[in-house]
Amino acid sequence: MLFTSAVVIDYAFNFLPDVPALSVTFIGYYFFLSFIKHGESRHLFYAAAFFAFAGTLKITSLLGYFAIAAMLVTIIIAGKETTITKKFATNKIACCVFFILPVIMAAAWIAYVKYYNNTNSNFYFTTSLRPIWEGDFYQVRDVFRRLDWQWLRAYMYRDFLHTLPFVFIL
Numbered sequence: 078m079l080f081t082s083a084v085v086i087d088y089a090f091n092f093l094p095d096v097p098a099l100s101v102t103f104i105g106y107y108f109f110l111s112f113i114k115h116g117e118s119r120h121l122f123y124a125a126a127f128f129a130f131a132g133t134l135k136i137t138s139l140l141g142y143f144a145i146a147a148m149l150v151t152i153i154i155a156g157k158e159t160t161i162t163k164k165f166a167t168n169k170i171a172c173c174v175f176f177i178l179p180v181i182m183a184a185a186w187i188a189y190v191k192y193y194n195n196t197n198s199n200f201y202f203t204t205s206l207r208p209i210w211e212g213d214f215y216q217v218r219d220v221f222r223r224l225d226w227q228w229l230r231a232y233m234y235r236d237f238l239h240t241l242p243f244v245f246i247l
Contacts, residue, residue: 098135101127102142109145118171125175129182136187142179152242 105127112120132139163214165172191204209217229238 095135098131098138101131101134101140105131105142112171113161113164116167118168121168121171121175125171125178129179132179132183133186134182139179139183146176 105124108120108127111117112124118162120201128139128142130196149165150174152159153165187204193199194204212220
């Protein structure tokens with residue numbers, strides 16, 4: 078399903094950071110799951126490093142990392158003792174690195190980008206939010222038209238979009 082997208086296939090060999098960031102995120106998932114399976118702290122160090130690298134490539138690729146971190150914090154706060162929490166309890170240093178390194182790397186990268194933009198009077202790196210509700214009616218309508226006619230059809234193969242409702246039903 079991932080490779081039915083013509084855009085992903087096209088940009089996988091180009092300069093845009095979307096596909097490399099997603100790929101590095103998958104490597105981070107692999108090492109995190111290896112830590113859960115084997116319990117070796119080096120796997121958690123590798124997972125933290127790959128998530129941090131993915132976050133410096135494209136900041137939105139940290140969403141998966143934040144989902145994992147939120148799940149772990151919720152389990153720890155709830156006081157449930159699972160095999161995952163036992164492995165985190167025995168690898169406290171690796172646990173701290175896993176929670177801190179990607180956040181520090183992302184914060185350092187954002188600080189550098191803001192510094193770069195300010196010193197060079199440049200706005201190449203977008204560091205501010207541009208929410209849809211700040212646009213007028215015509216801008217919002219244009220965004221939804223692009224979502225429907227340009228982006229959705231470019232990112233997902235047409236025949237796959239027709240089968241997607243059946244996949245969700247099954």
